[in-house]
Amino acid sequence: MTSLLLAWSLIAGVWWGIALLLVHFPRRSKNLSISSFSKTSDIHLSIFKPTPPLTERDRLDSWKKSIESFLSQMGPTHEMLLGILPRDIPSWQPTLDHWKKTYPQVSLKIISDLPEKQYPNPKIAWNKTLSLHAKGEFWLWSDLDITVPPHYLSTILREYSGNPDEYLTNAYTIPSIENAPGLLDALFVNVEFFPGVLLLDRLHLFKTAFGAGILFSPALFSDLKKWDHLGCSIGDDFELSRFFQKGTLSSTLVSTSVPKNSFGDSLRHYQRWHKTIRWCDPIGYLGLILLFPLLGALVSSLWNPLHLLSVALLWIMEIGIGYLLLQKTAPQINSSSLGYLILWPWIRPLTWIHSWLPLSVQWGRTYWNKPNKNPLL
Numbered sequence: 211m212t213s214l215l216l217a218w219s220l221i222a223g224v225w226w227g228i229a230l231l232l233v234h235f236p237r238r239s240k241n242l243s244i245s246s247f248s249k250t251s252d253i254h255l256s257i258f259k260p261t262p263p264l265t266e267r268d269r270l271d272s273w274k275k276s277i278e279s280f281l282s283q284m285g286p287t288h289e290m291l292l293g294i295l296p297r298d299i300p301s302w303q304p305t306l307d308h309w310k311k312t313y314p315q316v317s318l319k320i321i322s323d324l325p326e327k328q329y330p331n332p333k334i335a336w337n338k339t340l341s342l343h344a345k346g347e348f349w350l351w352s353d354l355d356i357t358v359p360p361h362y363l364s365t366i367l368r369e370y371s372g373n374p375d376e377y378l379t380n381a382y383t384i385p386s387i388e389n390a391p392g393l394l395d396a397l398f399v400n401v402e403f404f405p406g407v408l409l410l411d412r413l414h415l416f417k418t419a420f421g422a423g424i425l426f427s428p429a430l431f432s433d434l435k436k437w438d439h440l441g442c443s444i445g446d447d448f449e450l451s452r453f454f455q456k457g458t459l460s461s462t463l464v465s466t467s468v469p470k471n472s473f474g475d476s477l478r479h480y481q482r483w484h485k486t487i488r489w490c491d492p493i494g495y496l497g498l499i500l501l502f503p504l505l506g507a508l509v510s511s512l513w514n515p516l517h518l519l520s521v522a523l524l525w526i527m528e529i530g531i532g533y534l535l536l537q538k539t540a541p542q543i544n545s546s547s548l549g550y551l552i553l554w555p556w557i558r559p560l561t562w563i564h565s566w567l568p569l570s571v572q573w574g575r576t577y578w579n580k581p582n583k584n585p586l587l
Contacts, residue, residue, distance in 0.1 A: 215510055215520060219503040226531045229405035232412070233538050253367055256346030256428075257290045260336030261354055262574075264298040272467045274305055276357045281313045283363045289317035291340040296322045319343055329441025330576045330583040333421070338437050344428065348372075351424045351450075356382065358423075358464045365462050370425050375455040379447075380423035381407045382464045386542035391476040392468035393543070393550045394557070398480055399466070400539040401532050402558070411459045418490075419451035422464050426454070442582045444573055448490045473550070481561055482573055488565040489581035495565070502559040504528065528555035 257280060264270060280290060294302055299322055309318060321340055329335040337351060348370070352358075370378040383404055384396040410416045430453055431437060443449045451457050471479070488495040504524045511517040532551050536543060570579040 212510075212514075212517075215503065215506055215517065218500070218506050219520070219524060222501045222503045223527075225501055226528075228409065229401075230531070230534060232405050232408040233535055252287055253348065254346045255288045255348050255350060255363070255367070256344035257284075257288065257350045257352065258293075258337050258340050258344070259290060259352065259354055260293040260333055260340065261295070261298070262332065263295055264301050269469050270301065270305075272469075273354050276355055276467070278309075279357045279359075280352075280363070281309060281316050281318070283358075283361070284313070284316045286315055286317075288363070289319060289344075289346060291319050291321055291343055293321045293336045293340050295324070327437075327441065329438075330574075330578075331441050331443060331446055332574045334437070334441040334443075334446050338441065341428070341431065347427075349426060349428050351421070351426075353421045353466070355467050356380075356422050356464050357467070359462065362462055362464070366423070366425055366460050369458065369460055369462075371458075372427075373456075374427035374429045376458065377419060377424055377426040377451065377454045377456075378458050378460050379419040379425070379451075380460045380462060380464045381420060382422035382466050383539045384468055385465050385540050387468050387540075387547060388470045390547040390549055391471055391473040393547050394473075394476040394480050394554070395468045396536065396540050396543060397532060397551070397554050398483055401535045403483075404539060405535070407459065416459050417451065417457060419447045419457055421447045422466065423460070424450060426450075430454070439582075444571075444578050444581055445486045445490045448486075477557070478572065480557070481564060482571040484561045484565045485571045485578075486581070495562075498562055502562065504555050505559040525555050 259277060259280075261273070277290075277292070284290065299320075302320075306318075306320065309316070321343055323339055327335060327338060329338075333353075341349075348367075350366075366378055366380070370376075381404060383400045384392075387393055387396055407416070424447060436453060440446045440449055468476075484495075504521065507517050507520040507524055511521055529551055532554055533548065536548075536551075568579070570577040572578070576583065
């Protein structure tokens with residue numbers, strides 16, 4: 211048992227060492243090619259921005275900043291399709307008026323038509339409605355809470371091949387949180403998710419897409435069945451990537467924000483992320499057991515109390531690794547919010563176990579007990 215625990219800990223230690231190296235040493239920039247496009251400012255691009263029902267006014271403020279990071283880069287051949295429910299228009303109106311004055315050159319289309327087909331996945335229901343108004347030769351799907359750096363649009367357009375059988379996507383991190391429970395989101399995104407994405411990209415094994423940003427040709431959606439498939443899937447970005455022959459990870463990293471939630475809300479969000487990955491890639495998710503030596507040490511201590519020392523050492527090691535990765539990827543997180551870091555090494559394996567149980571997770575107004583809600587899929 212001792213040798214098994216030692217090997218288990220060594221495997222986990224090697225991974226965390228690789229994770230630290232990947233995050234601390236910047237990736238090489240992608241080779242930017244202009245063979246497909248003579249000038250990125252001449253490309254007709256439609257940016258999709260569906261909005262959820264507005265329930266928190268302070269959340270609207272963070273969405274404004276995210277949208278403005280796009281508006282400030284848009285040219286005359288770009289358009290943004292902003293889907294807003296009719297009842298939410300009054301809350302948005304002052305901001306819309308401000309944008310009209312501040313960005314007079316930007317084509318900002320406000321779509322308040324209710325989605326014609328109410329899919330279980332509300333984001334896809336909105337995107338299908340927005341697609342009826344899109345005029346661009348390329349589409350960029352991007353979640354509402356995504357903030358992009360300067361020159362984002364010109365960079366991704368230069369990186370994208372323009373091939374209708376390919377897509378370009380963006381990885382993302384959470385640079386700051388509004389309250390302490392949000393640390394759980396940052397730990398998942400910045401510490402658990404982000405290093406793995408970088409590794410797959412370095413090994414040329416990258417095969418998925420992320421809702422933070424997906425650039426592709428609309429020719430893909432000539433088939434209504436594809437809309438239906440995505441609309442009934444909780445992992446719509448993963449399912450979208452499966453329609454293409456090839457996907458590329460952009461060199462541009464974007465950021466997302468976390469609303470003010472209770473610990474219970476953050477934990478449910480964390481569980482939904484894990485459950486979705488388990489559904490999308492069960493074999494890969496099963497392999498995560500190799501990264502939970504803390505769980506093995508706890509179980510083995512039932513037979514050998516001396517292994518409690520291993521529990522303590524592994525616990526401290528994972529807290530330290532989480533702290534180091536957060537320091538690099540989330541410099542705006544206040545140290546006073548790091549209390550939940552103590553619990554994280556235990557939340558991870560327990561959530562992994564939870565993800566294999568026949569329990570549902572909630573997203574939007576739907577409870578999901580499988581990766582799709584369509585019995586024909």
